Amino acid sequence: MDAQTKLEIEAAAFRRLRDHLMQDRPDVQNIDLMNLAGFCRNCLSRWYQEAANERGIDMDKAQGREAFYGMPYDDWRAANQTEASPEKQAAFDVAFKENVTDREG
Template sequence: MDKQTEIEAAVFRRLLKHLDENKSVQNIDLMNLADFCRNCLSKWYVSEAQTRGVEIEYEAAREYVYGEPYADWKKKYQPAATPEQLAAFAAKNDK
């Protein structure tokens, strides 16, 4: 692995660690602010694996990104979206 790839891998792991340490930041908040969320990272992980001939199930990618099965994470850390969050999401996606 070249240094650039090592750095990129380390940055990705650091991003996952940061998200894990900040579980109060909800996916809808990430979508509203940055147009991506933990689920997007999981989808990108699957997509990039596929382009390299590696088959990874979406749920396995989610478990990697979330650090545990998504259903467990969701039950523990993801409250229902507030009306304000939903309105911001709808407004952003109506454009």
């Protein structure tokens, strides 16, 4: 497989993952994704932003989230996010530290 074809297949797989999370399973909460898998939609939007920045494209956190979510993040939250239990919030604190904070340091 040549490099361009590989790149196109990887991009298609990313778009399918995004579509799955945004259209097929908007009911799955970010906190549940983070607690179970160590990443969530916000991580994907941050990785998108970081990839753009690495290529010299000026994109901030809000712009990265809007590009990934297809709408302003606050609109997504209002339509799809539910309150998390104290137990889920505590598990999230651990997962975020292990998967985000510790990797940044």
